[in-house]
Every structure is written in C-alpha cells, then in structure tokens.
Amino acid sequence: MAVWHATVRSASWLTPALVRVVLRGDGLSGFATPDATDTYVNLAFPPADAPYGPVFAPAEVREHYPAELWPARRRYTVRRWEPATESLTLDFVVHGDDGVGGPWAASAAPGDVLVMEGPGGSYRPDPAAACHxxxxxxxxxxxxxxxxxxxxxxxxxxxxxxxxxxxxxxxLSCPGELDLRWLHRTGSGDAELLLRAVEDLDLPASGVQAFVHGEADEIRGVRRHLLVERGLTRADMSCSPYWRRTMTDEAWRRVKRDFVAQMDADVEPVA
Structure with missing residues (x-):
C-alpha cells in the first residue's frame, strides 16, 4: 500500500466536536483518489516518544521497532481532494481526550506532519438508483x-x-432533491433514534441505494430493517459500524470482526 505524508496547512472547528484539517505538501505528489465518495486513508499516529522522525514508513517501523513504538492506525474518510493544489481535507470527530485521531486534530497546528497509507473506497451514488x-x-x-x-x-x-x-x-449541499433531518440525542433512547427514523420513511419498493455507517448497534438495527423488512440486498447497501458506544477505539477494533459476523447472522439467509 502506498505511503504518503502531508503537512497541516490549517485546522478549524466546524462544530464543538468536529475539526477540519487541510493538508498539503510534496509528500502528496502523485496522490489520486478512486471514483468513490467514501474514499479513505489509513492515518498513522506515532507515540509521543517515537525514536523515528515525523516522516516514516509504517511497515518499516513495525519491522524494526517493538510494538509499543508502532504508530496507531486509524481510518478516516477523505472529505475533499483537490488535485490542482494537492490539497487533502479530512474532518475529525473529537470527544475530549478519547481516541487517537480526535486529540491529534484538536491540537493540530500548521507545520505538523501526518503520515497515511491508501487510499481506498468503493461507494458512490448510483445515477440509476430511484432513491439514495x-x-x-x-x-x-x-x-x-x-x-x-x-x-x-x-x-x-x-x-x-x-x-x-x-x-x-x-x-450539506446536494444537486438532487434532498430530504434531510438531523436527529438530536437527548441521553435517553438515543440508540433507537436512527432506526426509528428510517422505519418511518416512505421509500420506494425498489431501486433504493443505501449508505449506512456510524455507531455499531445503531447501524446493526438499520441494516437488519433494510434487508429484512425493506427487501434491500447487500449489493444495494454500503454498511459499516465505525465505533461502538461504551468502547474505546482499541477495544472496538479487537471485537469488530466478530460483531460484523454477528450482523451477517442477523439476516441469514438473506441474499
């Protein structure tokens, strides 16, 4: 997998919990994204006491250093890539000191270096779909x-x-006919907000393309509903549980594979 590095040009707070970081630099020369709107890069965050420099190859670090000195890897979606200026924009959710990427972004300053691998991606709105x-x-x-x-x-x-x-x-902007609703957490029944909202939708009986990503248990419920009750197939849907309530990043990474297998078992033998 290709390794890139870039320098922070700006970091700004879009909301109380969302930081936008714009990166540029010669280390992005040749970078190109796939034809996907869920394009992602795997960011590599070295520990504070890393004995190697800010520009490194993650594979070489893993080969030559003990595990406690390896960079933490986190996957982030590319918000925007501008080839003309070789400018990469990433948005980070920040929950205080929790996690790795959020705290890094919260303190990011011009000149900071970020190493990444990729990119990858597979989803893009299908122009033949009846509804997205x-x-x-x-x-x-x-x-x-x-x-x-x-x-x-x-x-x-x-x-x-x-x-x-x-x-x-x-x-949020959209050339299509956008029906947007924000669902605000209240601290009670939040895990059901997304599922209930999707259950209430008047969707076409066919031709729906779905993109369902977010908190694991919320996504699991929505996925089950769309596959079992709405009749979507897996090919109609891009679905991934990014994080799980009450779990740290590392704890979630350890159980994610098993959780995804359980999601599949929820809907067997759906095609």
Whole structure:
C-alpha cells in the first residue's frame, strides 16, 4: 500500500466536536483518489516518544521497532481532494481526550506532519438508483457530505443523521432533491433514534441505494430493517459500524470482526 505524508496547512472547528484539517505538501505528489465518495486513508499516529522522525514508513517501523513504538492506525474518510493544489481535507470527530485521531486534530497546528497509507473506497451514488438513503452520525458526515454532492440533479436523496444538538449540525449541499433531518440525542433512547427514523420513511419498493455507517448497534438495527423488512440486498447497501458506544477505539477494533459476523447472522439467509 502506498505511503504518503502531508503537512497541516490549517485546522478549524466546524462544530464543538468536529475539526477540519487541510493538508498539503510534496509528500502528496502523485496522490489520486478512486471514483468513490467514501474514499479513505489509513492515518498513522506515532507515540509521543517515537525514536523515528515525523516522516516514516509504517511497515518499516513495525519491522524494526517493538510494538509499543508502532504508530496507531486509524481510518478516516477523505472529505475533499483537490488535485490542482494537492490539497487533502479530512474532518475529525473529537470527544475530549478519547481516541487517537480526535486529540491529534484538536491540537493540530500548521507545520505538523501526518503520515497515511491508501487510499481506498468503493461507494458512490448510483445515477440509476430511484432513491439514495444515507443514514449515520457525525463519524459518517465526511462520506455523507461527499456523497450528497455526487447525487445527480433531480434524484431523491434522504439523509438522517444523529448528532448532539443543533450546534453540531453542518451545512450539506446536494444537486438532487434532498430530504434531510438531523436527529438530536437527548441521553435517553438515543440508540433507537436512527432506526426509528428510517422505519418511518416512505421509500420506494425498489431501486433504493443505501449508505449506512456510524455507531455499531445503531447501524446493526438499520441494516437488519433494510434487508429484512425493506427487501434491500447487500449489493444495494454500503454498511459499516465505525465505533461502538461504551468502547474505546482499541477495544472496538479487537471485537469488530466478530460483531460484523454477528450482523451477517442477523439476516441469514438473506441474499
């Protein structure tokens, strides 16, 4: 996998919990994204006491240093790539000191270096779809925003997004006919917000393309509903649990594979 590095040019708070970081530099020369609106890069965050420099090859670090000195790897969606200026924009959800990427972004300053591998990606709104459904939370916002911008004019797009309140909403644009609703957490029954909102939708009986990403248990419920009760197939849907309530990043990474297998078992033998 290709390794890139870039320098922070700016970091700004879009909401109380979302930081936008713009990166540029010669280390992005030749970088190109796939034809996907969920394009991602794997970021590498070295520990504070790393004995190697800010520009490194993650594979070489893993080969030559003990595990405690390896960089933490986190996957982030590309919000925007501008080839003309070789400018890469990433949005980071910040929950205080929790995690790795959020705290890094919260303190990012011009000149800071970020190493990454990739890119990858596979989803893009299908111009032949009758309706585009995008459901998730703040962690899915970069992909949701990029996807809405790619919906063809005249096509229906339905977006349901969970966030902490009005101050956590961001402007979203779409050439299509956008039906957008923000779902605000209240501290009670939040795990059901997204599922209930999707259950209430009036969607076409066929031709729905879905993008469902966010908190694991919320995504699991929505996925089951769409496959079992709405009749979507797996080919109609891009679905991934990014994080799980009450779990740290590392704890979630350890159990994610088993959780995804359980999601599949929920809907067997659905094709």
């Amino acid at each position: 459904l995008l459901a998730g939370d703040e962690s899915a916002l970069p992909a949701v925003a990029a996807s809405l911008e790619a919906v063809p004019a005249g096509q229906r797009a339905v977006a349901r997004i969970v966030c902490d309140g009005p101050e956590h909403e961001v402007d």
